Amino acid sequence: MEFWFEELHTDNVKMSIRVEEQLFSGTSDYQRIDVFKSPEFGKFLCSNGSVIFSEADEFVYDEMIVHVPMAVHPNVKKVLVIGGGDGGVARELSHYEEIEEIDVVEEDQMFIDVCKKCFPNNSCGLDDPRVKIFNANGLRFLRSKTDYYDLIINDCTDPLGHTAGMFTKEFYGNCYRALHEDGIMVYQHGSPFFDEDEESCRAMHRKAFRSFPINRVFQAHIPTCPAGYWLFGFASKKYHPLKDFDEKRWMARNIKTWYYTTHLHAGAFMLPRYVEDLLTEEEN
Amino acid sequence: MDMNRQRRAPIYEALEKFRKLHVVPFDVPGHKRGRGNPELVEFLGQRCVGIDVNSMKPLDNLCHPVSIIKEAQELAADAFGAANSFLMVGGTTSAVQAMVLTACKAGDKIILPRNVHKSAINALVLCGATPVYIDPKVDKEIGIPLGMELADLKAAMDANPDAKAVLVNNPSYYGICSDLKSIVKMAHDHNMLALVDEAHGTHFSFSDTLPVSAMEAGADMASISMHKSGGSLTQSSFLLLGPNMNPGYVSQIINLTQTTSASYLLMASLDLSRRNIALRGKQSFEKVAEMAQYARDEINEIGGYYAYGKELINGNTVYDFDVTKLAVVTNRIGLTGIEVYDLLRDEYDIQMEFGDISNILAYISIGDSIQDIERLVGALADIRRLYSKSEKPLFTGDYISPTVATTPQKAFYAQKEAVPIMECAGRICAESVMCYPPGIPILAPGEVITKEIIDYIKYAQEKGCSMQGPESSDISYLNVLKEGSY
Numbered sequence: 001m002e003f004w005f006e007e008l009h010t011d012n013v014k015m016s017i018r019v020e021e022q023l024f025s026g027t028s029d030y031q032r033i034d035v036f037k038s039p040e041f042g043k044f045l046c047s048n049g050s051v052i053f054s055e056a057d058e059f060v061y062d063e064m065i066v067h068v069p070m071a072v073h074p075n076v077k078k079v080l081v082i083g084g085g086d087g088g089v090a091r092e093l094s095h096y097e098e099i100e101e102i103d104v105v106e107e108d109q110m111f112i113d114v115c116k117k118c119f120p121n122n123s124c125g126l127d128d129p130r131v132k133i134f135n136a137n138g139l140r141f142l143r144s145k146t147d148y149y150d151l152i153i154n155d156c157t158d159p160l161g162h163t164a165g166m167f168t169k170e171f172y173g174n175c176y177r178a179l180h181e182d183g184i185m186v187y188q189h190g191s192p193f194f195d196e197d198e199e200s201c202r203a204m205h206r207k208a209f210r211s212f213p214i215n216r217v218f219q220a221h222i223p224t225c226p227a228g229y230w231l232f233g234f235a236s237k238k239y240h241p242l243k244d245f246d247e248k249r250w251m252a253r254n255i256k257t258w259y260y261t262t263h264l265h266a267g268a269f270m271l272p273r274y275v276e277d278l279l280t281e282e283e284n
Numbered sequence: 285m286d287m288n289r290q291r292r293a294p295i296y297e298a299l300e301k302f303r304k305l306h307v308v309p310f311d312v313p314g315h316k317r318g319r320g321n322p323e324l325v326e327f328l329g330q331r332c333v334g335i336d337v338n339s340m341k342p343l344d345n346l347c348h349p350v351s352i353i354k355e356a357q358e359l360a361a362d363a364f365g366a367a368n369s370f371l372m373v374g375g376t377t378s379a380v381q382a383m384v385l386t387a388c389k390a391g392d393k394i395i396l397p398r399n400v401h402k403s404a405i406n407a408l409v410l411c412g413a414t415p416v417y418i419d420p421k422v423d424k425e426i427g428i429p430l431g432m433e434l435a436d437l438k439a440a441m442d443a444n445p446d447a448k449a450v451l452v453n454n455p456s457y458y459g460i461c462s463d464l465k466s467i468v469k470m471a472h473d474h475n476m477l478a479l480v481d482e483a484h485g486t487h488f489s490f491s492d493t494l495p496v497s498a499m500e501a502g503a504d505m506a507s508i509s510m511h512k513s514g515g516s517l518t519q520s521s522f523l524l525l526g527p528n529m530n531p532g533y534v535s536q537i538i539n540l541t542q543t544t545s546a547s548y549l550l551m552a553s554l555d556l557s558r559r560n561i562a563l564r565g566k567q568s569f570e571k572v573a574e575m576a577q578y579a580r581d582e583i584n585e586i587g588g589y590y591a592y593g594k595e596l597i598n599g600n601t602v603y604d605f606d607v608t609k610l611a612v613v614t615n616r617i618g619l620t621g622i623e624v625y626d627l628l629r630d631e632y633d634i635q636m637e638f639g640d641i642s643n644i645l646a647y648i649s650i651g652d653s654i655q656d657i658e659r660l661v662g663a664l665a666d667i668r669r670l671y672s673k674s675e676k677p678l679f680t681g682d683y684i685s686p687t688v689a690t691t692p693q694k695a696f697y698a699q700k701e702a703v704p705i706m707e708c709a710g711r712i713c714a715e716s717v718m719c720y721p722p723g724i725p726i727l728a729p730g731e732v733i734t735k736e737i738i739d740y741i742k743y744a745q746e747k748g749c750s751m752q753g754p755e756s757s758d759i760s761y762l763n764v765l766k767e768g769s770y
Contacts, residue, residue, distance in 0.1 A: 030655075137655065139662040140582070165659045169632050173666035 005036055007050055009226040010194045015051075017041060017224075023118055028110035030162040035118045041224065043118055045086070047111075051224040052157055058088050058122065061188075063260040064220045064268070065232055066092035069151055069184045071250040071265055072239050076150040080105065080178065082138040082166055084155035086115040091125025095255045102131045103149075105141045107162075139165050145178035152179060154187035167204055172211035172235065182238040189217055192275050193227035201231065206282040208235050216241050217279055218268040220259070231275070242269060285362055290562035292359060294352040295555040298343055299335045299548060312338050312545070335548055346371060346546035347539055356555045363562040364489045364508065365499040366524035368531040370538060371554050372507075373546045376483045377403035378538075379507035379523040381410065383479040386505065386529075386537045387449035388413035390693070395440050395450040398683070399429045399724045401481060404451060405692055405716075409729075410541075412693040416444050419683040420724060421601040426592060426613045427642035427678045427721030430601035431462030434470065441474045449477035449504075455485050455495065457638075457645065459609030460602050464501040478502070483509040483521075487608060490565030493573070495604035504529055513569075513608065513649055516557035520550040568650040569608065575657055576610045576648045582661045588617040588668050610646040612664070614639075618673030624664075627671060632663040641721045641750060642678050679747035680722050681740055687732040690770050695730035699769035702761045705741070708733040711764035716753040719744050725753070733762065 005017045017038050024035040034046040042055030053061070066089055070076060078101045081089050085106030093102050104126065106112055112133065116123045126133060134141055138156070152175045156163035165171060166187075175185045187208070190201045209215045212235035222230045234241045247262040271279070309316050318325035318333035325333050339345035344353040353371065361369035372379045380403040388394050390412030396404060398417045408415055418436045420429040432452055441447065450471045455461045464480070471478040480498035482488070486508050488497035498506035508514070508522040523538070525531055561568065580591040590613040596602045614624045625639025637647040646660060689712045690698075700714040710732070717727040719741075726737060741759055745751060751759055 137658045139658040143582070143586070143662060143665055162653075162655055165655050165662065168659060168663070170659060170662035170666045173669065174662050177666075177669060 005038070005046075007046075010196055013194065013226075015224070017044070017051075024114055026110060026114070028108050030108045031111075033110060033114055035114060044224065045114070045119070047157075053086065053088070053122075054224050055119070055121070057223050058086075059257075060220050060222045060259045061230065061232075062088035062092050062122075063257050064218070065089060065153055065155065065186050065188070067250070067255070067257065067260040068218060068232070068234065068241065068265060068268070069153075069186050070096055071246060071262065072236075072241055072244050073150060073182070073184050074239075074244075074246065074249075077101065078149045078151075079103070080142075080145075080149045080152045082141075082152065082154045082156060083163060084153065085112040085133075086119055087123040087125035089125065089153055089155050090128060090131050091122060094125060094128040094130070095253070099130060102128065103134060104131055105134045105136055105138050107135070107137050109135050137165070138163075139171060139174060142171070142174040142178050147178075147180055149179050150183055152183070152185040154185065157188050167200070167207075169207040169211065172208050175235075176211055176237070179237060184234070184236045184239060185212070187233045187235070189231035189233040191226040191229050192231060192278060193229055197226055198278065202278055202282050204233065205279050208233050209283050212236060214238070214240055216269055217271060217275070219271060219275070220268065242266060285365070285562060287563070290359060290363060290559060292355070293552075293555045293559045294355040294359070295343075295548070296552045296559075298352045299552055302337070302342055303334055309337075311340065332549065335552065337548055338545060343548065346373065346551065347542070347544055353551065356551070356558070359562075360522055360554070360558045361524065363558055364506075364522065364524050365497070366506070367527040367529070368525040368534075370523040370525075370534065371546075371551050372521040372523050372538075372542075373519065373550045374542060375511075375519045376481075376507050376509040376521040377406075378542065379521050380404050380481055380483075381407040381541065382523055382534065382538045383481075383505045383507060384408065384413070384449075384451070385411050385540070386534050387477045387479060390691075393444050393447040395437070395444065395447050395476070397429075397432055397451075397453060398686070399722075400451065400453060401483070402716075404481070405728065408692040409696045410693070412691055413448075414691050415688060415728075416440055416447055417686055417688075419685065422680050422683070422722045422724070423596070423602075424678070424680050426590065427615075427640075427680050428458050428460070428611075429456065429722050429724050431456070431460050431603055432467060433601055434463060434466055437467060437470060441470065441476070445474065447474075447476055449479050451479040451481060453481045453483075454498065455482075455488075455606040455609070457484055457609075458611045458643070459484075459606035460596070461495040461604035461606060463600070463603040464496055464498065464503070468502045472502070477504040479504060480506040482506045484512060484609075485606065486510055486512060486514040487561070487565065487569045487572070488606075490561050491569045491573075492566075494569065494608070495606055499524055499526065502526065505534075510554055510557055512647070513572075514557045514561055515650055517550055517553040520554045522554065522558075572648050572650060572652070573607045575652060575654060576608050578654070579610050579646070579648070579657045579661060582657075583612055583664055586661070586665045586668060588672060589614060589664060590616060608648055610648050611643050612646075613642055614644055615642045615678050616675050617668050617671075618675055619667070619671060620676075623671075624667060627667050628660075628663055632659075632666070634660055634663055640723060676748075678721060679744065679749060681719070681744055681749075683724070684726065684734075684737055684740060686725075686728065687734070688730055689732045690730040690765070692729050694770045695765060697770075699766040700763045701766050702756070703764050704761045705738055705759055708762050708764060709735045709738060711762075712770070714763040714765050715755065717741065717759065717762070718752045720750045720752065727762075733764065
């Protein structure tokens with residue numbers, strides 16, 4: 001029997017993953033969630049038919065979205081994770097002893113439950129006693145917060161689906177307000193390669209660039225993402241991702257990683273010409 | 285309402301059947317199911333152009349319905365609690381005009397609120413009737429016109445016992461409702477027709493908690509913008525009749541100006557949307573009301589903004605309030621509604637229904653989600669943080685009762701000349717002058733320009749009001765009727 005999962009990355013490009021079995025399928029108020037087991041990527045989770053993460057490659061973005069800002073900001077005590085109901089980001093954050101509070105705001109309870117059941121290696125992050133889960137809309141949660149967090153991580157992935165509100169000027173503006181005067185926000189920035197994705201990538205940079213004094217983009221290679229290529233945004237009120245990067249301090253922590261290294265930290269901000277160009281165009 | 289019967293959608297069903305017959309078209313439209321216009325098919329899709337067809341035996345004819353369109357009209361009448369209904373494909377404007385043209389002919393009088401929609405005034409140009417205006421009171425805090433006051437209506441009826449009809453806008457764009465039942469009763473007691481422009485109240489017939497609908501209140505005719513809260517395609521509407529109207533005569537009036545090639549896309553959309561709100565409207569509109577209320581509470585929580593609701597109800601000029609409407613007063617954060625409207629669109633990719641001097645209005649409907657409401661609230665909070673200034677006091681002048689010298693029709697066809705505004709006293713105006721806030725005309729075609737009105741225009745301009753309508757944008761001159769030409 002041939003059993004394949006297919007996802008259109010554009011109208012003309014398709015990714016296929018051979019599937020062994022389907023572990024879950026359900027529809028919440030926000031999305032349709034499916035979990036499959038595959039020989040190549042292990043278990044993987046889809047939202048409305050798009051792969052959100054797989055066991056084989058989730059370490060890439062969970063590490064990159066956490067360790068990059070944590071190696072820059074000298075004193076992170078309060079962290080807000082928007083989305084992130086799978087627990088992968090919280091798991092990476094739990095390596096840092098100085099963090100006192102990790103607030104995870106996930107609107108979709110079904111997403112949390114499914115990850116608990118199918119992805120214990122991620123959801124174990126939510127068991128850290130510093131983690132508090134809020135079952136709320138991210139924008140609404142943010143409205144009540146002013147000058148409160150050191151780091152905000154936007155772990156939502158889909159700028160066109162039910163999390164569209166987390167890729168807007170009002171979201172970046174509300175994050176700015178919720179952060180301390182030296183706060184940092186990192187966020188999923190999409191993939192710049194295919195034409196259709198390029199426009200939302202540009203729009204994100206246009207909005208975030210104008211919301212924070214420092215705004216840089218960094219990259220990673222994630223096989224299940226469109227074109228295998230993914231960008232992250234680093235928006236900051238005070239710290240520069242390279243000038244304020246404290247390599248030694250991070251090395252001294254002895255955190256075991258599979259993707260992030262301090263060399264890679266610097267390299268991830270060195271972007272291909274076409275990406276640099278499209279970002280610069282949006283800045284001007 | 286017969287729920288079992290409401291499951292039918294005869295126009296939609298007939299089109300589905302027709303599609304499968306693959307009839308060879310030697311009739312219009314000339315695109316022939318799209319084959320003659322591949323770019324249009326690419327853009328709109330085969331299903332859409334495939335049902336863009338002409339009237340024919342299995343599909344009935346809107347000009348003289350005998351089968352499926354007749355049935356669709358009966359179903360709509362049943363859904364809205366009307367005696368008869370008409371599918372309208374020229375927008376609610378065509379429905380309002382059909383109401384006015386049915387009620388009056390040249391020389392007749394019709395009682396209207398001063399802030400009536402221009403479709404009604406245009407109908408007066410067509411039929412030659414004379415308007416009698418009623419002062420809509422204004423809420424000076426939020427700068428919007430309110431509903432019709434019964435005492436004013438009574439006075440107008442006593443002074444014009446020969447008037448043929450009263451036309452009411454209910455609800456207003458902002459959600460303000462008048463005492464419709466009393467207005468209808470008063471009209472009938474004076475032997476006048478009660479006409480309701482219910483463009484913004486399609487949903488009233490499908491909820492027990494929303495204000496009373498025109499048909500429920502006993503009105504003789506009502507215009508329903510199905511494409512607003514009802515979910516049908518733009519330009520499609522219903523005209524509803526009460527039991528005392530002659531549908532044959534109304535049909536004749538409609539056919540005076542209606543197309544003889546009515547679009548089946550529009551008619552099918554009316555049919556399907558009627559079915560949808562008849563079957564599911566109650567829950568849907570309750571959800572809309574809940575979302576609007578949530579948005580109101582959250583916006584009022586931000587501070588600076590005022591999203592008003594049922595607290596405005598005063599038993600008179602605000603007899604009831606449509607809680608599905610979401611209007612927000614913005615001048616307390618030092619920004620006009622227009623400025624906030626522009627910021628939302630240009631900076632936050634949020635399109636509002638409109639912005640005026642003091643308000644913005646979000647149209648909440650069955651197509652909205654709570655995530656989008658969060659975006660709007662989040663954007664308003666961000667606008668306050670980034671752009672707010674010190675509060676601007678709102679100026680709304682007092683109502684000046686107009687003197688109608690000639691009918692809108694005579695004024696429309698008369699010869700005109702431009703005269704500097706300071707020399708206009710005593711002349712008859714040929715154009716409309718609308719002042720925002722509160723969006724009530726100071727002058728309409730056929731009305732005498734007085735010194736008081738000229739002073740008012742000057743003063744309101746100094747106070748920062750926006751004047752719209754005249755050819756001269758700074759109102760240095762006005763077009764007036766040439767003496768002896770009307």
